[in-house]
Amino acid sequence: VAQAARQRNPRGQGQLLRDQLIEATAHLLATMDRPETLTLRQVAREVGVAPASIYSHFPDLTALTAHVLKLRYDELGSLMNEAAAATASPLAELVARCTAYVRWGVGHPGEYRTVIGGAMPEHMGPLNAHDAGEELLNALARTLAAARRPGGEPTTAEEQWRAGLILWTGLHGLVSLYNSHGNLPWPALDDLLAHLLALHADRAVTEIKNLMPGRTTGKDSPAGLPDCLD
Amino acid sequence: VAQAARQRNPRGQGQLLRDQLIEATAHLLATMDRPETLTLRQVAREVGVAPASIYSHFPDLTALTAHVLKLRYDELGSLMNEAAAATASPLAELVARCTAYVRWGVGHPGEYRTVIGGAMPEHMGPLNAHDAGEELLNALARTLAAARRPGGEPTTAEEQWRAGLILWTGLHGLVSLYNSHGNLPWPALDDLLAHLLALHADRAVTEIKNLMPGRTTGKDSPAGLPDCLD
DNA sequence: TGTACATCAGTGAACGCGCGTTCACTGATGTAC
């Protein structure tokens, strides 16, 4: 893991190191077995810089990590919104959103644990602070309410919120158990998800499966950040 | 946290320290904000003993922690079985099992994270090793299959396993999100659980709620271990 | 065109800390003769 000798950025380009720090932190969080044990010196080593150099750009490791986790959280939200935008019915939107969520979660286990799974100490995660995942959850609850089999009595805002929460617990439980208990005899993930959605949306499993997108083969990281799990 | 001067156990009673180590580890895992950061020296301090003394009884901290986590996992299983034994119908048994699971999980957040939540590194948890929670999960799947509204076509073993897994993801997601995202506007936990079970068992919410036991006020720790959350 | 100075992008050594682990030891208590 010895780095090639890094040369100092030209005058006026101190920002470049900041970007490298962010990229290195993202890479380490994505690939470490236990991302919550990341240290400041590890980041410095990864970039090939003295530990003290980090303080010019971030007050401490917590700030740097929080920045990266916010990026990942926004990335997940964007993925779900993009998946939703390409659909033609409320049920298809629900399936698209949830599929995007679960696939991102199992495709990025390290990030998932740190961003959603509460692995980070208190304030470090984007969710334990101001937002708490409400944005993501609100979109989910709205979509679920629209996708439910029509014909029943109308639901209150409170009921929609509760149903969204319960759906989220299912999605989160699926991702987090799948990632942490790999030695269980798991059926295909898409199959589990389809049954889960069938339950929550009160639809037939086959109807859900027909709406599930194939696995995308393209990159799912924003430009400028490496696709660490390839 | 300074301990009173501990006096050496009498000859032949070296086992006593072993029990104290287990008790102290259990206490720390239960009360620490981040139980996964427990150290050997913390355990030694808690007992009031030199760090080196631990090696007479356990090869290292991993072995000690694994022992305690196994106790907690067995405790959870016993609680669920006891709750199930006191019921009069399959649906009541399902409700009893799941209620016991969720209440234990939110009542013992530290232990839950370490035992079920995958917070411990690899091999340390009782679930990541041989068992993987299959025992608990099998009982759940069986109970769910028996409790489902009768009249549908009979289900295969594979379907029962899948339905049990999906139920477990809901229970686990509920406990783990509830514990780690306390700043969300959560409805009453029992209410969420009732709706969750209504979905999975295909029953009316009120039917579930009528079967839910009241919160027990007695101790739920085995004799000899302190009830740490009182 | 030259030169003094300011700024920038970091460096390198040091600090004190808590950690896991080792090793020779200590002092009380039992047992053999």
Place this chain on the structure above:
DNA sequence: TGTACATCAGTGAACGCGCGTTCACTGATGTAC
């Protein structure tokens, strides 16, 4: 009844490690005059 010895239940000091953070510094590059 006395005494040498073995065992037991730990102790205490030391080790090397990686950590976060500090502080004075360095050397290249720009700018003012």
